[in-house]
Amino acid sequence: MKVDLFDFELPRESIALRPVATRDGARFLVVKGNERSDKAVTDLPDYLQAGDVLVFNDTRVIPARLTGKRGLAKIQITLHMNEGEGLWRAFAKPAKKLKTDDVILFEGGLEATVLEKGDAGEVSLQFNYAGDALREALDRAGVMPLPPYIASQRPVDDQDLVDYQTVYSRKDGAVAAPTAGLHFTDRLIEEIASLGVKIVHVTLHVGAGTFLPVKVEDTEDHKMHSEWGEIDAETAEIINAAHLAGRNVVAVGTTSLRLLESAADESGIVHPFAAATDIFITPGYQFRAVDMLMTNFHLPKSTLFMLVSAFAGYAPMKAAYAHAIASGYRFYSYGDSSLLFREDKL
Structure with a gap:
């Protein structure tokens, strides 16, 4: 159709x-x-x-929206599918600034290595934490992933939690x-x-x-x-x-x-x-x-x-x-x- x-x-x-x-x-x-x-x-x-x-x-x-850096480049990551052991599929923006084996640094010591790049800004990321330790790191570094049509008009705040x-x-x-x-x-x-x-x-x-x-x-x-x-x-x-x-x-x-x-x-x-x-x-x-x-x-x-x-x-x-x-x-x-x-x- x-x-x-x-x-x-x-x-x-x-x-x-x-x-x-x-x-x-x-x-x-x-x-x-x-x-x-x-x-x-x-x-x-x-x-x-x-x-x-x-x-x-x-x-x-989960607080699945992360903002980090690859060198001097600012990278926004939105996680979308957990593949276990600290491995996530995610959407990156701007994805063009990333290549395989790049390391993205986030707040609180959280890091992610780019394992693979796909279509439409999709990437495969391996974090330096897994399980409960990764969940705690996301609490420190991530924010609630409000839909773009809300997040573009106002910031995420504690009430959204x-x-x-x-x-x-x-x-x-x-x-x-x-x-x-x-x-x-x-x-x-x-x-x-x-x-x-x-x-x-x-x-x-x-x-x-x-x-x-x-x-x-x-x-x-x-x-x-x-x-x-x-x-x-x-x-x-x-x-x-x-x-x-x-x-x-x-x-x-x-x-x-x-x-x-x-x-x-x-x-x-x-x-x-x-x-x-x-x-x-x-x-x-x-x-x-x-x-x-x-x-x-x-x-x-x-x-x-x-x-x-x-x-x-x-x-x-x-x-x-x-x-x-x-x-x-x-x-x-x-x-x-x-x-x-x-x-x-x-």
């Missing part, structure tokens, strides 16, 4: 630079085919029933937040659980590739970056049992959805999963595992707007986004939310 089909005009003032005062105080656009309802996130329980399964991504954002992390995050590794989950409070989770909704956790370590623009003209030519995901056997069993009983599986965020769809076979059975996934979902994709999707509002021509168009329908989503813009909904990571019903199940 032509990428331009997923373009739309978004006023600069629609981009949220801070979240609302309370996590669950955001607006909530419910999209069911051509029907739309303006709600609040606190209304989510009205759309859930006992036996449904709500799937959270429990990844935790709280705001850009879900209340249920527990597994270090993401370099971008699973932003749909930012709307949940402990109180809202408890209310949902009290309805008899089953709450499960999966892990997808969101990579910086989620921010990369789609630069090709046709979706068939776009290369997705891999992200590491994991679903354990107990979680897979709960999801499969819910479907067998005719209940809905509700993905909180596109990250949860992509992982569930990566782990599902053609019959819709979700299997335990522990691997990298580069699944790219566009209209025409046949969904297998997810029935409803809670998600924020995404960038024009982004892979995530393509995904929601595949899930809830291209025409309904174009109309929903036009309504959201006209109605003053706040967009992107710190913005408002939506609940989408799968088009082929209406």
Whole structure:
């Protein structure tokens, strides 16, 4: 499909630079085919029933943006995939100032050697620390990797350390937040659980590739970056049992959805999963595992707007986004939310 089909005009003032005062105080656009309802996130329980399964991504954002020097040259690094033992894939800016075997120096004694250079500014880095020691070094030298559309308009501050992390995050590794989950409070989770909704956790370590623009003209030519995901056997069993009983599986965020769809076979059975996934979902994709999707509002021509168009329908989503813009909904990571019903199940 032509990428331009997923373009739309978004006023600069629609981009949220801070979240609302309370996590669950955001607006909530419910999209069911051509029907739309303006709600609040606190209304989510009205759309859930006992036996449904709500799937959270429990990844935790690390301070993955680093500024260092190679000689006199200033280099910005954004980590995006942990390959173990202090080895990371990352995006470098400006990458043209780096070559293989260069050493980049960061604050606090952290160093990284360039092992390999790839396309689009991607590099492979070997740090002089690994494991917990590297995590501690990142705390000293790194900052929270806010999306470019926020970071370009204001500096990262201490409040972002709280705001850009879900209340249920527990597994270090993401370099971008699973932003749909930012709307949940402990109180809202408890209310949902009290309805008899089953709450499960999966892990997808969101990579910086989620921010990369789609630069090709046709979706068939776009290369997705891999992200590491994991679903354990107990979680897979709960999801499969819910479907067998005719209940809905509700993905909180596109990250949860992509992982569930990566782990599902053609019959819709979700299997335990522990691997990298580069699944790219566009209209025409046949969904297998997810029935409803809670998600924020995404960038024009982004892979995530393509995904929601595949899930809830291209025409309904174009109309929903036009309504959201006209109605003053706040967009992107710190913005408002939506609940989408799968088009082929209406």
